[in-house]
Amino acid sequence: MTRYRLDRAHLMVLAGVCFITAAVSVLIAFLTAGKGSAGTVVSVILAIVAVVALLVAAIANLRPPTVLTLDEIGYRARGRHGDGTWKQVEAVEVSDGLLRFTDASGDISAVPLQYVERDRRADLIREVYDRLNTAHGYRRFDPAEFD
Structure with a gap:
């Protein structure tokens, strides 16, 4: 977590x-x-x-307040921004200073990136994409596996 x-x-x-x-x-x-x-x-x-x-x-x-928590199951955002599981997430978008999660029903949960520590924002986005890939069974393409 x-x-x-x-x-x-x-x-x-x-x-x-x-x-x-x-x-x-x-x-x-x-x-x-x-x-x-x-x-x-x-x-x-x-x-x-x-x-x-x-x-x-x-x-x-x-003990600074937690803005966003990521674990193996899903994410939990502080306040009314929402939470969900990685399997429910259909799309992730970063725009206008927001990290937006769109689920299968079309609902959007947005987390303002301005509240996350500046030096950890890139880590957050990378971790979100890695957790999504893991949840959906995706892995990086390695051409050496096919030689």
């Missing part, structure tokens, strides 16, 4: 959004603290939001 994880640039954007969310939450919690029971409740909720945002940033940096 091969996992292709979120690239560093998008990971840094995620971390930045989490840190900004935490900072704004702490600022508002500080400004509303001591303004009666409602202010205390708001401060506690915003403090919890800040802690959760910092935890999300830390976890994402320690």
Whole structure:
């Protein structure tokens, strides 16, 4: 099983959004603290939001999210992009920054390549084609076998 994880640039954007969310939450919690029971409740909720945002940033940096997983049976894409088995895949196309899988019913699952680490994109495409060839029983032509 091969996992292709979120690239560093998008990971840094995620971390930045989490840190900004935490900072704004702490600022508002500080400004509303001591303004009666409602202010205390708001401060506690915003403090919890800040802690959760910092935890999300830390976890994402320690273990980046998986964008696409490939194994012997098929592929699983993160989010609503889809999943399927290699036997169901009729065609694979790379265009407009998307890796598109078309199955026998004509449904298309698209995975944005921009989220995959830049130096692993070529490996991903090569592995997809190799797994498809294996699943359908194709192998490279070797003229030496026929001598």
